[in-house]
Amino acid sequence: MTWEPKIVYIMCSWCGSGGAESASAYGLKYPENIKPFRVWCTGGLDPAYILRAFLEGADGILISGCHPGDCHYDTGNYFARRRLAALKTILKTFGFDEDRVWLRWVGHSEGKRLVDTAIEFNEHIKKLGPNKI
Amino acid sequence: MKYYKVENVKDFLKNLMDEKIVEALILPLKSYTEEAYNPFLIKDKSLIDKSEPFTFCKGINTAREVSKLTFKGALPFKTGIVLKPCELRAFRELIKLNQINPENLVTICCDCNGFEDREICEMCVDFVPDYADVKILSLGLEGYYIETDLELQLEENSGNLENIEKEILKILDEKRKNRDKKLSEIKSNLKDLLKNCISCHNCMRVCPICFCQECFFDSPALKNDSVTYLMRASRKNGLDFPENKLLFHLGRMNHMSVSCVNCGVCEEVCPAQIPVSQIFVAAGDELKKLFNYQPGKSLEDKIPFTCYQHDELHDFEKEYK
Secondary structure, three states: OOOOOOOEEEEEEEHHHHHHHHHHHHHOOOOOEEEEEEHHHHHHHHHHHHHHHHHHOOOOOEEEEEOOOOOOOOOHHHHEEEHHHHHHHHHHHHHOOHEEEEEEEOOOOOOHHHHHHHHHHHHHHHHHOOOOO | OOEOOOEHHHHHHHHHHOOOEEEOOEEEEEOOOOOEEEEEEEHHHHHHEEEEOOOOOOOHHHHHHHHHHOOOOOOOOEEOOOOOHHHHHHHHHHHOOOOOOOOOEEEEEOOOOOOOOOOOHHHHOOOOOOOOOEEEOOOOOEEEEEEEEEEEEEEOOOOHHHHHHHHHHHHHHHHHHHHHHHHHHHOOOHHHHHHHOOOOOHHHHHHOOOOOOHHHHHHHHHHHOOHHHHHHHHHHOOOOOOOOOOHHHHHHHHOOOOOOOOOOHHHHHHOOOOOOOHHHHHHHHHHHHHHOOOOOOOOOOHHHHHHHOOOEEEEEEEEOO
């Protein structure tokens, strides 16, 4: 059996999930091993959730929210960017693979961008191999 | 800024009470067991004789206790708090976190060359009381010099203060070397260091910055039902108990290490002798560089997670091509 990466795709309720909606409207498909996980806003995403997925064996975590300046709650994604920058810095400091966590903004209408991101990340994780933690 | 020279710090503290600059004091006093020092709130100045203003109270950061004091409102009269530089930083950080009401509090802070048996002190590079109301300077000097803006009925004496800079630079140099060496060791084997953790969460409970009433890592959110435990066990190739050790430490690091003041109480209370504080220094240093932020300094500098800039940190976003 070939190994398939386990990937959690964290999307915000407005743009990330909206992007997924648009993708389905266009009939686009993303790899089936990607599990969407909806949060209200990326600003409300506690790094502990990402860490928990990461330490419990997820091979990669992908985060999408509204583009900066476009947040449904005005500023949530700016805070999210800061928190994720901190998270990635900490992971890097202690020798964990910080490249398993990606942040890419996806707008509501950008269905193709969401699917491309999912496929690109899937390929990226396949190259990295399983998460040995 | 005025300078005064004093021979004895206890007399100086009594003097502060006599002059009604402060009406109460918080300072380390022998506890009831006569073995350890604890911070005491006193209104009687005769108790100052029994105190030891410059000791470290084991396992207690005074700033955390002060936050309990002002939990239900500001103090009604001037109260002095005798702090170490690390406690002063915690104090200022807690003001920013809205956990201390600084009204009527007078901070009295000494410079500090570290304490015995505290590894964190050997790597401390921030031992000068920069933002205290009353600064007590002693490093490289004879006797004590007081630097303050308050009006004291003492003779002004700016004396021979040149030595102090030389002494500070000397200590700083030594400690920087120590710090770099230890941090590189710690960064490379985090998992190894945490293998003895017993998940008692003592480090979180004594931490001045961890002020949450209920911690996420203590909450039912991390409890699983039995089936999930079994699933996790098969998925992770065996689940080691206590579980969530790494999650707790890394998670806590994400929550508060940007405000970590390196006071070291966490590793003092650790029953498994894990150098928790040094681990947090390793993480905190990187974050402080990233956000260009020094915890416990200027009250104008906002805590990085409470503010943002529109155009920043693009290295952490993945570009779409």
